[in-house]
Amino acid sequence: MLELKPMLSALWRNKTSAFLIALQLALTLAIVSNAGVIVSERVEKIARPTGMQVEDLISVTFMPIAQEYDMAGAVAADMDLLRGLPGVVDAFPTNQIPVSGSGSASRYFSEPNQEIGGEVANYYQVDPNFINTLGLELVAGRNFTAAEMDVMGPNENYDARVAIITRDFGEALFPGEEPLGKFFFPLGENNPIEIVGVIDRHLGAWVGWQKAGQVVFYPLLIKTNHKRYMIRAEPGQRDAVMKLVEEKLAQRDANRVLQLETLSRDLEQSYMSDNVMVKVLSAVIALLTFIVSLGIVGLTIFWINQRRKQIGIRRALGATRANISRYFLLENGLIAALGIAMGFAIAMLINRMMVTSFSQPAMPAGLLLSCAALLLLASLGAALVPALRAANISPATATRSV
């Protein structure tokens, strides 16, 4: 019923062109599917929850102009001022700004006096307002109390007594156990730190870090020569609040340099390279599919033009329009199938290279299949218009000489 035999012999006469199209499709499938692996991995990474109310948060970094400065007094006065401002939900002082790419980490142990093994976590020095300000979810235990707050100089050694940790860090330190009420220890030390609260999620300082999400908080203010605040605005009022905060802080104490930034901007910068990969690779996928489709359109038109006379003869001998269109679509489908089969092999080969040399993820079968389906559709779509046009060739063409 199908015109397979004449089709194959016609293809054989045009084997170079047919092979070139199949090769294009194969390479395209290999590139598109490998780019797709990276894109889907990065999209997932960017979509991870931070645990924070990112779009309402503002950070302030300030440095006093003079070397001698009453940092503890300034922080207390600023906090009073900030928490009373209209449009401000809450604020707290901190050593580092979350998800900004700048942060500190340390190694902790579930036993005293250990130096080998253990688990790393980002650490933040905060006050009891940090949960409300960042919009974190306390899933077990309690917040810090005002009485637990310590104030220290930058060079004093700090022996923490209590800490709040993230669920991720609890799971890493005490796998399968409830971390609340347990004690942990800093590197090589025997002073126990009690876990008084557990936070559902906080992504920490570095979004690309393997251990991102392992975080510990201490109720501590260190009088360093520069300090940071996190401020949460009422929904939708962030930009107005940012202006107000800058003005009021400068007014309260002009002898310092202030830098304000939105947390959204910090997060955007942290994910910048992932975002570049997603956008560039998506553009590559789209352009490549487009170029290959154009190539198929061009070649199908060319072939049809070359075979006008034969088409006319077939029409004159009784072939319907549908027969003619189906012939070209089927021919195209055969080439595409060959290309896609070759593409599977090349795609897997490239993916293996990507995994071993460039630490990219392995290819899931579903993704490869859906890329193949997409390409098959694109190639049939590209052949469709020329094939339909071919059906319009009049049988009379057969009787004319070219």
Add this chain to the structure above:
Amino acid sequence: MLGYYISLAMRSLRSMPILSSLMVAAIAVGVGAAMTVLTVNYTMSRNALQHKDDVLFAVQLDSWDPNKAYDSVNELPKELTYQDTQALLRSDIPTRQVAMHRYGFTVSLDDDSVRPFTAEARVTTRDFFALFDVPFLFGGTWEDGADSGPVKQVVLSKATNDKLFNGENSVGRIVNLKGEPFAVVGVIAHWSPSPKVYDLNNNPFAEPEELFIPFGLHRTFEIYSWGNTNGWKNDGLEGYEGHLQSESVWIQYWVEMDSSEQRQRYEDFLTGYIREQKAQGRFERPLKFALSKPSEWLVINEVLGDDVQVLAALSLSFLLVCVVNAVALLLAKFLRKAPEAGVRRALGANRKAIFIQHLVESGVIGVLGGLLGIVLALIGLAGIRYLTLGMVDRIATMDWVMMLSSVGLAIFASLLAGLYPAWRISNTNPSVYLKTQ
């Protein structure tokens, strides 16, 4: 003859506008994508210290945790401890040597003519400028004693001098850093190596620091690095002095040595130093150190990340697909034109002439594709600048070398694409076409 072929090619391109523009577009898109990514690759892998690549060396010592090697390409910490730095500085073997790290100050003037601001600073020994070939506009580096004692002198970048003193010769003027008076001893000319090979820690494509201050001020300001500080040991030491004596690594170290004999002596010196420290219970790992040239330092610091390399490979495969596409289209086009070639053959043109004529035609497509490719690459680079939030503007710009390479790549790609079709057409038998005419 070439001129005639080119005019033939132009005529042939015009006669089949759709097929021709498809081919030009295929080459242009392929070259545009490849050049966008390759430009980023090219600017990221530049070595600003190429001219001193044989005499400069970054120093690494393995003072790390006996239980676990440092997590870097060569398993050595990328920075040194303060105490090792002080010991190394006492050696007189290198021609020049620099110990340094990033820091920051608030900057203000007594007369309030400039609003106070924070500035990135490099805390460094005085040889920094000579070692890295930093040109001075005014003055020079600070006095010798400033690297060991608290001497408040500062060298300004050109931009900072423009901001503070409207670009005048400010040597001898006073700038307040953290409220303390510093005397300006020099102003450097515009200097902006990219990547910042002397400090690749944070953003390797950031601008250099705005201020340079001597290495003797650590205790005065209780300076902690604004770059990376990494530790592995709980020393249990107290106070700022404890930080200076700790095993934390936070200082970058470079030496300049002009001869291999000098280098040999320095390696002996480092070996001796590590042995001496081992005897005192430090440096518990196997004896290991590294002296890396700037070109090697760029590799150790992985400036060209995996992502960029993946993109480069991908864009070249993209170009390959475009070439295959062009081969198929060219083949179709040339075969369509076969009767014409048959007539030319019958009139006396030999195979070589037909071959060259068609190759020239693909070359013309390459030139057109290349020119369009430059435009597409410029658009692509603008896209990258937009996506990178202005953080890598200096990387995503095209110079004339890359523009010429674009056209070169396009011509190469299209000639490659044209080889087989031109060979096919030059080998067809003219009589076949003459009969049907």
